[in-house]
Amino acid sequence: MDDVRVIEVKQSVFADNDRKADELRARLREQGTFLLNLMSSPGSGKTTTLRRTVEVLRGEMAIAVMEADIDSDVDARTMAETGVRAIQLHTGGMCHLDAYMTEQGLEGLLAEGGGEPIDLAILENVGNLVCPAEFDTGASANAMILSVPEGDDKPLKYPLMFSICDVVLINKIDALPVFDAFSMERVRENILMRNPNATIIPISAKTGEGVDAWADWLRTRIAEWKIA
Numbered sequence: 001m002d003d004v005r006v007i008e009v010k011q012s013v014f015a016d017n018d019r020k021a022d023e024l025r026a027r028l029r030e031q032g033t034f035l036l037n038l039m040s041s042p043g044s045g046k047t048t049t050l051r052r053t054v055e056v057l058r059g060e061m062a063i064a065v066m067e068a069d070i071d072s073d074v075d076a077r078t079m080a081e082t083g084v085r086a087i088q089l090h091t092g093g094m095c096h097l098d099a100y101m102t103e104q105g106l107e108g109l110l111a112e113g114g115g116e117p118i119d120l121a122i123l124e125n126v127g128n129l130v131c132p133a134e135f136d137t138g139a140s141a142n143a144m145i146l147s148v149p150e151g152d153d154k155p156l157k158y159p160l161m162f163s164i165c166d167v168v169l170i171n172k173i174d175a176l177p178v179f180d181a182f183s184m185e186r187v188r189e190n191i192l193m194r195n196p197n198a199t200i201i202p203i204s205a206k207t208g209e210g211v212d213a214w215a216d217w218l219r220t221r222i223a224e225w226k227i228a
């Protein structure tokens with residue numbers, strides 16, 4: 001694929017993001033589209049993990065991906081290579097997406113697929129552990145990735161991000177022998193202190209370890225959402 005659709009999403013002048021997010025969530029439910037908001041620091045492995053996720057789940061459901069960045073279209077190109085519908089969203093310098101911006105992205109995704117319905121829409125949010133946590137995107141579930149090289153103390157430093165996520169993927173576990181100060185036990189304690197309900201799944205997007213457990217979590221969550 002030579003070109004990917006790039007949409008310059010604009011932040012709304014309306015302040016009422018929470019109302020918009022609830023409205024979007026209700027509309028997505030009517031359309032049968034589960035929206036996953038995936039957040040993390042830059043470089044912790046969102047795009048690599050999404051490639052793996054798509055490989056496992058694409059035969060079971062219609063998946064489409066929105067890649068949000070301040071600039072470039074490299075992530076959308078990477079995802080488009082997997083054969084799923086993928087578009088790039090540019091945030092005009094903003095370090096997060098709000099529900100209005102997400103809505104514009106979803107409209108672009110639908111247009112890209114000629115209106116074909118989407119079972120699972122994934123938003124790869126802007127890489128940042130602060131701003132994205134402050135804005136409800138209208139997602140059906142929030143997920144985040146903490147990678148081993150970032151350290152096991154991050155839940156202590158970025159409490160909001162960990163408290164709003166339904167699932168935390170601990171990525172790059174293949175690098176544990178190198179980053180030997182990282183304790184899986186300590187990171188679990190730190191995450192659960194912020195959010196006792198968080199599911200924690202260790203993975204390596206590089207080797208594929210743990211990716212099946214993550215895909216299972218997503219499958220189960222989507223099935224529960226459908227009957228709720």
Ligand SMILES: Nc1nc2c(ncn2[C@@H]2O[C@H](COP(=O)(O)OP(=O)(O)O)[C@@H](O)[C@H]2O)c(=O)[nH]1
Pocket residue numbers: 040041042043044045046047048049127171172173174175203204205206207
């Ligand atoms: N060793 C190792 N490297 C990884 C893993 N996942 C991602 N990476 C590498 O980390 C870098 C950033 O990954 P990327 O998916 O682009 O992160 P993003 O910025 O969060 O989307 C790339 O060089 C990846 O190859 C992993 O599980 N193990």
Ligand SMILES: [Mg+2]
Pocket residue numbers: 046047048075124
């Ligand atoms: Mg990326």
